[in-house]
Amino acid sequence: MTPRIGVRAAAVRRALGSCGLLIALAARPVLAQDAARMDEARDVLRQLVETYGVSGHEEAVRALVIRLLPPWTSPTVDSAGNVIVRFGHGAPLAVFVAHLDEIGFEVTRIRDDGRLELRTRGGFYPSLFEGEPALVHTAAGPVPGVFAVRDSAGSAARRTPPALRTDVGARTRAAAEALGIREGDAVTMPKAYVPLARTLATARSLDDRVGCAAQILALRHLDPRAVRREAIVIFSVREETGLEGARYAARVLAPEHPVRVHAVDTFVSSATPLDPQSFAVAPLGMGVVARAVDNGSVTPPLLVDSLRALARERHIPLQVGTTNGGNDGSVFTRWGVPDVPIGWPGLASHSPAEVLDLRDLLSLSDLIQAIVERW
Amino acid sequence: MRSRRSRRARAARVILAAVAAVLAFAPVRGAAQRVPAPTAPSAARGSTPAALESLVVRLAAMTAVTGYEDAMADSLRALLPDARRDRAGNVVWTRGTGAPVRVAVCPLDEVGYVVGGVTAEGYLTLRRVGATPMGPLFDQWLEGQRVTVFGRSGAVPGVVLVRSTHLQRGRAAGADEPFSLESAYVDVGAASPTDVEALGVQLLAPVARTKRPTRYGARLVAAPFAAQRASCAALVEAVRRVPGSVSGTAIAVFAARRHFAHDGAAFALAELARGIPAGQAVFLGGALTSDSLGYGTLGLRGDSVTTGWGVQPMGAWDLPTRYVRSPVETIAVADVAALAERLASFLAGSR
Numbered sequence: 249m250t251p252r253i254g255v256r257a258a259a260v261r262r263a264l265g266s267c268g269l270l271i272a273l274a275a276r277p278v279l280a281q282d283a284a285r286m287d288e289a290r291d292v293l294r295q296l297v298e299t300y301g302v303s304g305h306e307e308a309v310r311a312l313v314i315r316l317l318p319p320w321t322s323p324t325v326d327s328a329g330n331v332i333v334r335f336g337h338g339a340p341l342a343v344f345v346a347h348l349d350e351i352g353f354e355v356t357r358i359r360d361d362g363r364l365e366l367r368t369r370g371g372f373y374p375s376l377f378e379g380e381p382a383l384v385h386t387a388a389g390p391v392p393g394v395f396a397v398r399d400s401a402g403s404a405a406r407r408t409p410p411a412l413r414t415d416v417g418a419r420t421r422a423a424a425e426a427l428g429i430r431e432g433d434a435v436t437m438p439k440a441y442v443p444l445a446r447t448l449a450t451a452r453s454l455d456d457r458v459g460c461a462a463q464i465l466a467l468r469h470l471d472p473r474a475v476r477r478e479a480i481v482i483f484s485v486r487e488e489t490g491l492e493g494a495r496y497a498a499r500v501l502a503p504e505h506p507v508r509v510h511a512v513d514t515f516v517s518s519a520t521p522l523d524p525q526s527f528a529v530a531p532l533g534m535g536v537v538a539r540a541v542d543n544g545s546v547t548p549p550l551l552v553d554s555l556r557a558l559a560r561e562r563h564i565p566l567q568v569g570t571t572n573g574g575n576d577g578s579v580f581t582r583w584g585v586p587d588v589p590i591g592w593p594g595l596a597s598h599s600p601a602e603v604l605d606l607r608d609l610l611s612l613s614d615l616i617q618a619i620v621e622r623w
Numbered sequence: 624m625r626s627r628r629s630r631r632a633r634a635a636r637v638i639l640a641a642v643a644a645v646l647a648f649a650p651v652r653g654a655a656q657r658v659p660a661p662t663a664p665s666a667a668r669g670s671t672p673a674a675l676e677s678l679v680v681r682l683a684a685m686t687a688v689t690g691y692e693d694a695m696a697d698s699l700r701a702l703l704p705d706a707r708r709d710r711a712g713n714v715v716w717t718r719g720t721g722a723p724v725r726v727a728v729c730p731l732d733e734v735g736y737v738v739g740g741v742t743a744e745g746y747l748t749l750r751r752v753g754a755t756p757m758g759p760l761f762d763q764w765l766e767g768q769r770v771t772v773f774g775r776s777g778a779v780p781g782v783v784l785v786r787s788t789h790l791q792r793g794r795a796a797g798a799d800e801p802f803s804l805e806s807a808y809v810d811v812g813a814a815s816p817t818d819v820e821a822l823g824v825q826l827l828a829p830v831a832r833t834k835r836p837t838r839y840g841a842r843l844v845a846a847p848f849a850a851q852r853a854s855c856a857a858l859v860e861a862v863r864r865v866p867g868s869v870s871g872t873a874i875a876v877f878a879a880r881r882h883f884a885h886d887g888a889a890f891a892l893a894e895l896a897r898g899i900p901a902g903q904a905v906f907l908g909g910a911l912t913s914d915s916l917g918y919g920t921l922g923l924r925g926d927s928v929t930t931g932w933g934v935q936p937m938g939a940w941d942l943p944t945r946y947v948r949s950p951v952e953t954i955a956v957a958d959v960a961a962l963a964e965r966l967a968s969f970l971a972g973s974r
Binding site: 376393394395403408444447448450521543571573603 | 742744746759760763764767769779780781782784785786787788790792793799800801802806808810811813814822837838840841843845946949950951953
């Protein structure tokens with residue numbers, strides 16, 4: 249199968265020529281992955297994507313992650329709510345972090361007319377949620393509703409709607425409360441994992457359930473008895489609202505002097521006709537991406553080179569690029585821990601229509617395993 | 624050749640009929656009168672609310688881009704085995720013969736899209752289909768959402784891409800104008816036009832938002848074009864309740880191409896009910912903007928359809944609707960039941 253590069257190859261060349269970015273596109277197609285591995289990856293990712301976990305409300309997805317981990321792990325949950333898997337013995341200690349949470353909303357007030365006022369959790373375009381189905385995640389279970397539509401768009405309509413509200417069909421505050429709705433409840437759109445053609449798929453919250461899936465798959469496929477170093481795999485909370493879970497973990501782990509931290513997260517790719525082509529060049533299906541520079545971190549060049557050598561040795565397709573956004577690993581650097589974020593190229597970040605190529609999930613999982621075993 | 628005198632006489636009849644329609648069904652669009660549904664018993668016991676809700680959801684989940692209505696028409700024929708397809712693509716059900724003729728028309732189509740082109744990278748571009756003005760946000764409802772492309776080998780899932788929010792940081796904010804169809808690129812996972820072709824997707828394949836009707840509140844149903852589909856469900860329900868023998872002729876038309884000047888309805892009315900009084904012709908599918916759903920009150924007004932023979936005055940029975948012309952256009956099943964009751968009585972000749 250061919251990656252979708254087409255016209256975007258020109259953008260790659262432009263980026264190389266004018267910006268001097270590090271781009272190491274795999275010279276050959278991704279190695280053929282066997283069907284069983286692809287099926288397993290699809291199954292794990294589907295379960296993760298179809299479970300909800302707005303920032304600060306990660307209970308369900310946290311429980312699922314623990315269920316999906318291999319039996320040999322002994323996961324713990326720290327005071328912040330992060331899931332911690334610790335294994336192996338000896339120095340140097342390596343840390344991996346993928347985040348459990350997803351963007352969404354929280355109920356801030358139940359109005360007298362029964363509608364729910366909301367606040368956003370994470371950054372996204374509210375226009376993508378106006379006029380869409382909604383789910384209010386109450387203690388008694390999800391309550392369906394809709395994100396209300398603005399009263400009148402008029403001839404001078406704006407793309408951005410006024411503050412969004414959720415309508416659950418209740419006409420009074422008491423009626424809404426009778427449905428079990430309380431202030432502080434999480435609100436999302438419904439979501440589902442949908443395969444596209446070839447090995448692509450779409451869903452909301454691929455960011456960062458793909459990272460979680462990659463860590464789970466790596467743990468399933470490595471032999472803990474053969475690991476000659478200690479490693480910690482973290483599934484963090486509240487990344488979208490300020491890297492809060494990772495910040496807590498970094499402080500707790502600082503005395504152990506980890507040699508590196510690897511944030512395992514989305515590499516927001518510009519491989520669409522809509523995004524700027526001057527950076528974030530990482531076509532889908534061309535493999536895991538070393539996120540060398542973003543808004544919150546820069547990877548030491550020697551570590552990028554070393555990572556590239558490791559990937560070459562293990563025949564893992566690796567791209568190197570720069571993108572926007574922050575990552576959980578960046579809060580470790582103030583403790584003297586280098587951040588070497590790795591990710592999967594994804595389109596349409598923080599939207600209901602995020603897109604990935606499953607081959608990149610497998611590459612990401614392979615690279616995590618290689619780092620644990622060899623680097 | 625008709626004389627000028629007969630044309631004048633016919634025109635006068637049309638005007639009189641239009642006046643009668645206005646008197647019978649109250650003010651024109653925008654000032655609808657809310658009238659409780661009749662309490663007269665129906666000809667036969669109707670579906671349970673749950674069954675009626677299921678029928679509404681079933682029809683609301685279907686896609687029938689105007690001009691590409693075959694799948695919806697086939698479903699309606701499956702629901703009403705006595706119905707037939709006419710030359711204009713309408714689904715027509717008839718019972719009885721002779722006068723008086725009573726006809727209820729519900730449009731089965733929707734404004735949607737077809738594949739307008741395929742880029743070198745395998746993205747689909749879109750062309751809107753349907754002449755009905757849908758408001759400035761209609762195309763924006765596509766952005767960043769799932770769509771279904773109806774290819775020759777079946778339904779193909781896709782998404783309409785959206786700019787990654789991360790990559791817009793630091794860029795000029797822009798004018799905040801609504802999303803435009805020129806920016807709609809559908810990703811079906813293809814990497815080339817050859818991939819697209821292999822999926823059975825070609826130019827002119829119909830495309831619509833993936834339909835996932837939402838049930839919420841007290842039997843509320845939200846979906847694109849919910850009022851229209853729920854009205855058609857009410858008509859199906861009414862037809863099932865019409866007794867085997869009626870006075871005159873009862874006709875139900877599920878009309879094609881509402882969104883191209885009602886030409887399906889125009890054909891059916893000219894063929895089957897030419898010149899009938901306004902009180903004997905009912906047009907369905909309209910949405911009465913309202914926040915009060917579920918009280919069984921309908922919006923009644925006068926309307927008309929221009930046929931090849933002239934203007935056919937009609938009564939329009941609209942469902943109370945919230946969030947009109949949005950993906951979560953919402954109706955109440957209780958109102959659909961009231962509409963079905965009224966339609967059943969009308970078709971049976973009880974009023």
